[in-house]
Amino acid sequence: MLDQLRPLALVASLCLAGPALAQAPEMGDEFFNIAGDPDVTLQPDYGTVRDWTVVSGFAGNRFAFCAAQMSGPDGTWRFGYDSGGQWQIAILHEFSGETAYGSLSFDGRTSGIAGWGDGLWVILWPMLGEYEAIAKSDLMEVQLGDIRRSMPLRGTAAAALKVQECVENRGVVKSAAAPRPLSAAPASAAPRMPDPKRRGETFVGDCQTLYESYRCMATTLTPTGRFGEAMEVADPLGTAPTFIVQTDKADLSQVWVSFDRRSFAYVGLWGTDGTCRTPLPDQTPEVVAALGHDGWSLCIK
Numbered sequence: 564m565l566d567q568l569r570p571l572a573l574v575a576s577l578c579l580a581g582p583a584l585a586q587a588p589e590m591g592d593e594f595f596n597i598a599g600d601p602d603v604t605l606q607p608d609y610g611t612v613r614d615w616t617v618v619s620g621f622a623g624n625r626f627a628f629c630a631a632q633m634s635g636p637d638g639t640w641r642f643g644y645d646s647g648g649q650w651q652i653a654i655l656h657e658f659s660g661e662t663a664y665g666s667l668s669f670d671g672r673t674s675g676i677a678g679w680g681d682g683l684w685v686i687l688w689p690m691l692g693e694y695e696a697i698a699k700s701d702l703m704e705v706q707l708g709d710i711r712r713s714m715p716l717r718g719t720a721a722a723a724l725k726v727q728e729c730v731e732n733r734g735v736v737k738s739a740a741a742p743r744p745l746s747a748a749p750a751s752a753a754p755r756m757p758d759p760k761r762r763g764e765t766f767v768g769d770c771q772t773l774y775e776s777y778r779c780m781a782t783t784l785t786p787t788g789r790f791g792e793a794m795e796v797a798d799p800l801g802t803a804p805t806f807i808v809q810t811d812k813a814d815l816s817q818v819w820v821s822f823d824r825r826s827f828a829y830v831g832l833w834g835t836d837g838t839c840r841t842p843l844p845d846q847t848p849e850v851v852a853a854l855g856h857d858g859w860s861l862c863i864k
Contacts, residue, residue: 595620595627595645598653599684603627609736612725613718619734629729631722637714642697643726646733648851650694652687656680656710663708669693669700669716673802678707685710690804696822698723756819756827757784757793757809779803786810790817796861797824806861808833808840816840818861828853838862 595603603620609629610617618641620627630643630653639655652667658680667676667689678687685707697703698720705712763783779798786793786809793809807819807827814835819827831850833840839862842850 594647594649595622596653596681596684596686597628597630597641597643597645597651598655598686599681600627606734609729609734610725613721615718615722615725617722617725617729619729621734626733629726629734631719631726633722638712640712640714642694642719642722644730649688652689652697652705654685654687654705654710654712655683656685656712657683658685658710662710665705665707665710667693668702668704668706669696670702672696672700676707678710690822693822694723695826754817754829755787756817756829757786757795757807759784759795759807761785762795784809808861815843818842830859833859833861 597620600620600622602622604622606619606621607616609619612631615631615633617629617631619629626646628643628645628651630641630651632639632641641653642651644650659682660680662678662680662685664675664677666673667687668674674690674693676687676689678685680686687705697716700716700719703712703714703716705714761784763785765780765782768779768781779796782795782797784793784795784807790809790811793807795805795807797805801824805821805824805827807821808816810816816833816835818830818833818840820830821827829850830853831842831846834843835841839860841860
């Protein structure tokens with residue numbers, strides 16, 4: 564694959580299909596909205612942390628979601644996970660139907676997004692990695708046509724941990740429960756990633772996602788284990804995700820993704836049709852959780 568890359572001649576298409584951004588998720592199939600879902604009964608007393616109220620929802624006896632809610636001068640909003648592993652943002656705003664395509668920004672780092680309103684709440688389904696952004700950033704801005712919000716992110720790191728604890732406990736308060744770090748996972752869950760600091764040649768290309776087109780850089784790396792080649796594909800401006808891919812002789816690739824160029828999440832073993840790489844159907848539970856409901860594809864032409 565790397566012999567296809569040439570200086571100033573790489574054309575890469577990084578297709579990150581989000582979780583049905585312009586459509587409301589189907590109800591009753593283990594996917595739930597964290598606000599306004601008619602199948603869910605809210606339990607508002609899971610816990611509080613740093614002025615956030617953590618709530619849980621149940622569809623009958625089935626766990627549906629956990630979310631942290633804040634109300635203040637900037638409005639009322641929630642963020643959290645449903646039982647299927649999809650994280651969401653819900654903003655209290657009277658709007659019905661599909662929103663305009665707009666942007667979601669954390670400290671000026673912007674990605675494209677759209678949402679869906681039920682008349683009372685507007686639900687957004689952001690990309691993987693932005694959950695940590697909501698915990699680490701100072702300001703979140705949402706612009707969806709006439710829907711415009713600017714929300715300081717005070718106490719979101721603690722709230723994110725409390726939501727994770729709530730999800731692990733399936734929405735039930737347990738006195739012995741203890742939160743884990745956001746990225747905690749068994750040490751054996753991810754194989755050894757190529758070292759981004761051991762860099763070789765760099766090639767310049769034109770990359771495109773579903774949300775934007777940008778100039779990108781592909782840099783060869785030193786592969787690990789049985790893998791014969793490795794590379795990093797990055798946006799020099801830091802707007803698009805960074806991928807690290809290492810490939811074996813059978814053309815199977817281990818793939819990692821980062822949204823901050825510092826911490827990478829392992830997103831499994833991917834196959835190829837000759838042009839595009841996509842996750843194989845059988846993945847570990849840790850990879851399934853990392854992928855969420857997002858559709859993933861990395862195309863290099």
